[in-house]
Amino acid sequence: xxxxxxxxxxxxxxxxxxxxxxxxxxxxxxxxxxxxxxxxxxxxxxxxxxxxxxxxxxxxxxxxxxxxxxxxxxxxxxxxxxxxxxxxxxxxxxxxxxxxxxxxxxxxxxxxxxxxxxxxxxxxxxxxxxxxxxxxxxxxxxxxxxxxxxxxxxxxxxxxxxxxxxxxxxxxxxxxxxxxxxxxxxxxxxxxxxxxxxxxxxxxxxxxxxxxxxxxxxxxxxxxxxxxxxxxxxxxxxxxxxxxxxxxxxxxxxxxxxxxxxxxxxxxxxxxxxxxxxxxxxxxxxxxxxxx
Numbered sequence: 001x002x003x004x005x006x007x008x009x010x011x012x013x014x015x016x017x018x019x020x021x022x023x024x025x026x027x028x029x030x031x032x033x034x035x036x037x038x039x040x041x042x043x044x045x046x047x048x049x050x051x052x053x054x055x056x057x058x059x060x061x062x063x064x065x066x067x068x069x070x071x072x073x074x075x076x077x078x079x080x081x082x083x084x085x086x087x088x089x090x091x092x093x094x095x096x097x098x099x100x101x102x103x104x105x106x107x108x109x110x111x112x113x114x115x116x117x118x119x120x121x122x123x124x125x126x127x128x129x130x131x132x133x134x135x136x137x138x139x140x141x142x143x144x145x146x147x148x149x150x151x152x153x154x155x156x157x158x159x160x161x162x163x164x165x166x167x168x169x170x171x172x173x174x175x176x177x178x179x180x181x182x183x184x185x186x187x188x189x190x191x192x193x194x195x196x197x198x199x200x201x202x203x204x205x206x207x208x209x210x211x212x213x214x215x216x217x218x219x220x221x222x223x224x225x226x227x228x229x230x231x232x233x234x235x236x237x238x239x240x241x242x243x244x245x246x247x248x249x250x251x252x253x254x255x256x257x258x259x260x261x262x263x264x265x266x267x268x269x270x271x272x273x274x275x276x277x278x279x280x281x282x283x284x285x286x287x288x289x290x291x292x
Contacts, residue, residue, distance in 0.1 A: 007033045007155055013071035015064050015086060016078030017043035017052055020103060023131035024075065025056055027159045031133065042067035065093040073152070076102040076112065080273035083107055087115030094118050099149050101156070105176050106274025109142050109169060119144040122153050123172050125180040130160030137163045138175035173274070177267035185262070190215065 012034065014021045021041065028034050036057030042064045043049055049060025061067040068074050068090050078086045083104050094100070099120035102112050109121045124139035137157045141150060157163040166172075190211055197207030222232060237243040 007152065008035070008038075010034070010072040010152070011038050011040065011070055012073045012075060012156075013040040013042065013061075013067040014075045014077050015042050015068065015090065016076065016082075017041040017048055017060075018077065018079070019128060020126060020130070021075065021077040022052065023128050023135070024077070024103075024126065024160060025052070025058060026131050027133055027135075028156065029056055031159045033155070033159050040067045040071060064089045068093045068098075069095070071095075072098050073156070074098060074100045076100060076104050076107075078104060080105050080107060083111075084115065087112065091116055099145060099153075101153060105180065106173060106270045106272070108274055109140075111274065113142065120149065121145070122149075123169060124153075124157060125172055125175045126157070126160050127180050128183050133159065133161055135161035136179055137161070138166060138172060138179065139163060140166050140169050140172060173267060173270045176270045177263050181263075181266050185259070186215075 007028075012028070014025065025039055025041065028039070029036060037059060039056070039058040040061055041049060041052050041058050042061040044062060046060070046062050049062065052058055053060045064086060072095075074090070074094060076083075076086070094116060098118075099122060100112060100116065100118065101122040101124055102109075103124050103126060104112075105125070107123070109123050112121050112123075113119055119142060121142045122139060122145060123141075124137050126137040127135045129135040130137070137160055139153065139157060141153070145153075154163060154165070193211045193214075194204065194207045197210060198204050202210070222229065225232065227235075233243075233247075237247060
């Protein structure tokens with residue numbers, strides 16, 4: 001399949017112009033899959049639209065209905081908390097031949113279908129490395145999406161990196177917690193390593209260089225190996241050595257459990273965001289002792 005299949009003649013409207021929307025816009029244009037004037041971006045702040053127009057040459061809107069009415073593909077990239085009002089603003093504005101790609105965390109195909117009174121829905125979860133074509137997107141489709149629209153979606157998502165189509169929609173909520181939110185976990189881990197290096201006495205610039213290259217090299221080594229991560233870790237963990245001491249401390253501190261529970265918390269929050277009455281996360285209490 002050609003990567004640029006049927007995209008050059010299509011108008012793509014982003015309803016919501018935040019970080020992920022910009023990542024997708026940047027990826028589409030950097031790979032020349034469409035023209036800047038074929039991309040519309042709608043958001044409540046005109047200054048944000050002007051910023052995107054200045055950077056990418058796209059067409060800004062502050063009215064969702066106007067942007068959607070001109071589009072062949074509508075990308076719902078708004079915040080989950082604003083989805084209901086956005087769906088209301090779009091209802092009746094979408095051409096029957098158009099289809100929707102939703103990247104809104106937790107929002108089911110049924111909810112979007114009901115809110116828009118439109119059945120051609122794709123649900124996808126990309127992540128921010130999409131900006132440089134190194135992301136990964138899990139996606140699914142309603143039964144009303146045509147084969148042509150599936151191909152167009154695959155072409156669009158391929159510009160962001162790898163894409164995985166799954167028939168079961170439930171996997172989208174899991175992907176949101178694992179890969180969609182995943183970069184934030186990686187950056188926090190990197191930040192912790194850098195701060196530890198500074199605490200040891202390294203200048204921050206050197207600590208950042210050491211951490212970045214260590215992570216890049218480890219990932220490259222793993223990708224070229226046929227070994228499980230545990231085997232690679234065991235290979236550098238000598239009995240009584242520095243790695244063994246560090247890993248013992250991490251395990252004792254509940255490192256794996258904390259990661260697992262954090263991702264599960266993100267998954268639960270995804271489900272809450274998809275409901276009509278999401279709970280307030282600030283009201284939740286976390287028992288730190290349970291992580292030990």
